[in-house]
Amino acid sequence: MTAILEVAGLRKSFGGVTVADGIDFVLERGAMHCLIGPNGAGKSSFFRLILGEHAPDAGRILFAGDDITALRSFQRIRRGISVKFQVPGIFKALSVRQNLEVAFQHHLHGQSLSATTRAMLEFAGLEHEADLQAGVLSHGQQQWLEIAMAVGVEPQLLLLDEPTAGMSPDETRKTGEMLHDLNDRGITILAVEHDMAFVEQISRRVTVLHFGSIFAEGTIAEIIDHPGVQEIYLGTADV
Amino acid sequence: MNTRYNDVTAVTTRREGSLWRAIGHLEGPQTIGRGPLFWGLVSLAIVAAAIYPLFADAWTVGNAAYFMVWTFMAMGLGVVWGYAGALSFGQTAFFGLAGYAYGVLTINIGTAYGFTIAAILLSILLAGLFALLIGYFMFYGRIRGVFIGIVTLSVTLVLETFMAQTAGPQWRIGEARLNGFNGMSGMPPLTIPWPGGDLALFPGRGFYYVLLGLVVACYLGLRMLLNARFGNVLVAIRENPHRAEMLGYDIRLYQTLAFGLGGALAGLSGALYTAWGQYITPSSMGLTAAALPIVWVAVGGRRDITATLLGTILVLAGFQSLTIYGSQYALVVMGSLLLLTVLAAPEGLIVAAMTGARSLWRRARR
Numbered sequence: 111m112t113a114i115l116e117v118a119g120l121r122k123s124f125g126g127v128t129v130a131d132g133i134d135f136v137l138e139r140g141a142m143h144c145l146i147g148p149n150g151a152g153k154s155s156f157f158r159l160i161l162g163e164h165a166p167d168a169g170r171i172l173f174a175g176d177d178i179t180a181l182r183s184f185q186r187i188r189r190g191i192s193v194k195f196q197v198p199g200i201f202k203a204l205s206v207r208q209n210l211e212v213a214f215q216h217h218l219h220g221q222s223l224s225a226t227t228r229a230m231l232e233f234a235g236l237e238h239e240a241d242l243q244a245g246v247l248s249h250g251q252q253q254w255l256e257i258a259m260a261v262g263v264e265p266q267l268l269l270l271d272e273p274t275a276g277m278s279p280d281e282t283r284k285t286g287e288m289l290h291d292l293n294d295r296g297i298t299i300l301a302v303e304h305d306m307a308f309v310e311q312i313s314r315r316v317t318v319l320h321f322g323s324i325f326a327e328g329t330i331a332e333i334i335d336h337p338g339v340q341e342i343y344l345g346t347a348d349v
Numbered sequence: 350m351n352t353r354y355n356d357v358t359a360v361t362t363r364r365e366g367s368l369w370r371a372i373g374h375l376e377g378p379q380t381i382g383r384g385p386l387f388w389g390l391v392s393l394a395i396v397a398a399a400i401y402p403l404f405a406d407a408w409t410v411g412n413a414a415y416f417m418v419w420t421f422m423a424m425g426l427g428v429v430w431g432y433a434g435a436l437s438f439g440q441t442a443f444f445g446l447a448g449y450a451y452g453v454l455t456i457n458i459g460t461a462y463g464f465t466i467a468a469i470l471l472s473i474l475l476a477g478l479f480a481l482l483i484g485y486f487m488f489y490g491r492i493r494g495v496f497i498g499i500v501t502l503s504v505t506l507v508l509e510t511f512m513a514q515t516a517g518p519q520w521r522i523g524e525a526r527l528n529g530f531n532g533m534s535g536m537p538p539l540t541i542p543w544p545g546g547d548l549a550l551f552p553g554r555g556f557y558y559v560l561l562g563l564v565v566a567c568y569l570g571l572r573m574l575l576n577a578r579f580g581n582v583l584v585a586i587r588e589n590p591h592r593a594e595m596l597g598y599d600i601r602l603y604q605t606l607a608f609g610l611g612g613a614l615a616g617l618s619g620a621l622y623t624a625w626g627q628y629i630t631p632s633s634m635g636l637t638a639a640a641l642p643i644v645w646v647a648v649g650g651r652r653d654i655t656a657t658l659l660g661t662i663l664v665l666a667g668f669q670s671l672t673i674y675g676s677q678y679a680l681v682v683m684g685s686l687l688l689l690t691v692l693a694a695p696e697g698l699i700v701a702a703m704t705g706a707r708s709l710w711r712r713a714r715r
Contacts, residue, residue, distance in 0.1 A: 161595070187597035199592040201585055208378050212585045213596050215578045220370055263597050 113172075114139040114267055114298050115160070120169035122159055122322075129155035130166065131322035137267070142289070142299045144309045146333075147319035148343055153302040154196070156319065157269050161193055162186050174266065192265035196272040196302075198252035200259065202245030206236050209244050209255060213262035226262075234258040235284075250281035254288070261292060268292065270301040274308050286311040306334075318342075370577075375569065377576025379432065379584055381653045381703055398561055402554045411552030411625075416665045417560040418621045423645045423661035424571055424654060425614030430643075431651030432575060433607040434587030435488075439501030440615040440642050442508050443480050445634035447472035447616030448623040449512070449527070452536040456525040460540040460547060465624065469539070472620035473613050480612020484605040505634045512631035532630025539624040552625055560621065564658070567614070571654050583607055637680065641668075644687045650697025660699045 115137040122130040129152040137143055145153050158164045160171060162183040171179045178186050187193075201209050210227045218226055231237045234254040239247060244255060253273060260268060273289070274282040282305065289312050293299050303309050309316060309330060316333045318326040326336045333339055376383040382391070402410045422440050430436050454468040486492075487500055516529025527533055539550045539559065550556040574580055585593040586600045594600045623629045632638060649660010664686070671679035694701035 182599075184594050184597050184599045187595060193595050195592075195595075199589060199595065201588040201592065203588050204584065205378070208581070211378075212581050212593075215581060216597060220373075259592075259596065 112139050112175075113137065114141075114174055115300070116170075116172040117160070118170045118172075120156075120159060120171065121167045122155065122164055123167060128322050129164075130159060130169075133169070133319075133323060135317065135324065137298065137300055139266075139298055140293070140296065142293045142312055142314055143301070144313035144316045145300060145302045145319060146304065146306075146309060146316060147325070151319040152322040153319050154271060155322070157193070157271055157302065160186075160269065161191065187263060187265075190264070190266035191269065192260040192263050192267070193269040194253070194256045194260045194271065194273055196275055198249070198256050200244045200252055200256050202243065204244060205241050206244050206247065206255060207231070207240045209259055210262060213259035216263060230258045230262060233261075233288075249276045250278065250285075253277065253281075253285065257285075257288065261297070265297060267298045267300065270299065270303075272302055272304065274303065274305055282308055283311070371573050374573040374576035377572075377580075379575045379580045380572050381655055381700070395561075395565060399558075402557055407553045410554055410557050412669070414552055414557040414560050415625060416662050416669075417557075417564050418618055418625055419642075419645070419665060420564055420618075420658055420661050421567060421621070422615040422618035422642055423649075423657055424567060425611035425618075426642050426646045427651055427654055427657035428571065428575070428583070428607055428614075429611035430646060431653070431657065432580060432583045432587065433604055434583075435604060435608065436495070436498045436643075437501040437608070437611065438498040438639055438643065439503070439505035440611060441634045441639045442483075442501070442505035443476040443612040443615035444619035444622070444638075445505070445508055445512070445629065445631070446479055447476040447619035448629035448633060449533060450475050451620040451623045452533045452629055453522045453525040455536045456533075457523040460537045460549070463540070463542040463547075465537060465540045469617070469620040469624065473616040476616025476619065477609050477613030480615075481605060481609035484608030484612075488601040488604040488608070502636075502639060505639050506636065509631045509634040512634070530631060532628055532632075534628040536623060536627055538627060539621075550624075556625065563617075563621075567617075568654065568658055575654060579603070579606075641683070644683050648686055648690045648698055650700030650703075652696060653700055653703075656697050656699035656703065660697060663699075 113136045115135070117133055117135040120130045120133040120135075122128070131152075133156065145156070147153050155164065159166055162178070162181055162185075166179065169179070170177055173186070173189055173191060176189070178189060181189070201212065204212070207227055210230050211223060214223055214226050214230070228237075231240050234251075234257065236247075236251060236255060236258075239251065244252065247255065253276075257270075257273065270289070274285050277285060286308060289299055289301070299312070301312065313330055316328065316330050317324060318333060318336070318339055320342050325342065326333060326339055328336070401413070405413075422444055426437060426440050429440075450472040451468050454471060455465055458464050458468070483501070483504060487497055492500060512527065513530045515527035516531070518526070520527040520529070525533060525536075537549070539556065541548045541550065548555060550559060575583070582593065582598050582603050585596070586598070586603055590600050619629070619633070622633070645661040645664045646657050648664050649658070650656030664683070668679050668683060671682050690698055
């Protein structure tokens, strides 16, 4: 297996708060990997550093073997990284169809665009909501719409920040199936998630972040059995 | 949810003919109006506008041409504000710059070989480049929201102040005296080379038809642009810039280009205004002048180019009628109209009327 994402010595501080404290992280191509950690561990900041929304104080980020540390966000997206935010980042005033068209029109026009939009509406289970304003969709539907939009840019790596936040158990299960489907088609997935049942459903390997650095890494079983992980979640470990 | 992702990846990219695609964009998600009824009404309006000079006196026709002069700046502001979400309070800077540029060029070079047309094109280019420069510093400097209004207003007021102090004889470019607060005058009108002698288009029928052609071309061109990828991305940026950037769009580039387009269209208005009246003064870049385009666009409807165009012509016609009773009185009414729009129909009165008419039509068909 080759690495699709390599992060070396990544550091970032805001004043006295360190959100990334020398992170070294490797993600294999084709992986379905989860990132967990207590609130304030630096998970979302780590995503923002990968996406280029924050410039690191030190360290390097390599994507598919290329150094992308100095690239701007949109340039990283064009290289093949895509993201779904924790709060659905959709265009609420536009129709569901228009949301998808904006996402796909990078590389598609005319009939190809229409055909792909139809297929993705079906993929996201939103065929009957195509002409509705996206803002009126349920929370779960908005999450699926955003996943469909994120996939529309044809990414190699999909970053998901709490993709099931606010979803019902049934919606969560369906989202898990959706991500497995995308992963089977070659998209590497890195997800921040708190719901351990969902982590167990989708993930083969898990990384635990704590105070901006890697605390533990392994299979889901290894992480559950890790003596320090429960303690940092309960806030009792002196680490 | 089902899994038809195979179907998605199986669809291959196919480029349809560019011309047909562009024509197809006359209708789309970013503009109100589609189908035979709409285009029938548009055709009717164009025919009515084309035969109107046959039934009106030259002064009234010249007046109608005057209204059309301003529509380019209004449509440009519609693109910048309504579609791209950046409220520019300084479109008059580009209007004034192009107006002065037309004067300087034509006073120095004259009208031979159709140079006035070249002067208009050069003035538009200058205004567009200036807008791109200002836009570059604003958008790449991450200036957002109300601060865009403050910066653009400052630009137009600085230009007004500068031009107002150019009264002395030392303030000349070649033969063209800038003439301070009194403004520049004496430039030739738009002159078209013609067999048997050039046609000088003073305010009247000839100038009216040139403007009508430009308004129609500009309106249709903007419809095609706004329903194409460029317009879709602008609207996406307006709605959620963060998401738009995370779809791989260079949002600052799009905003800068939209601002440049708005500036070029304001420049077209400015150059035509100078050719129409054969004068330009610093007050055309002043506070009152800067505020009026915002009223026209807001009242008509900033998020639809048809509403912007109609609203601008109607508000200008109303404004001029009111001016008979006093210009200050007319400005108070304009301000009241803006307040009414903001409070009662924030999307614009024309858009509200269109939406109302559409729901009535649907109800009647049930």
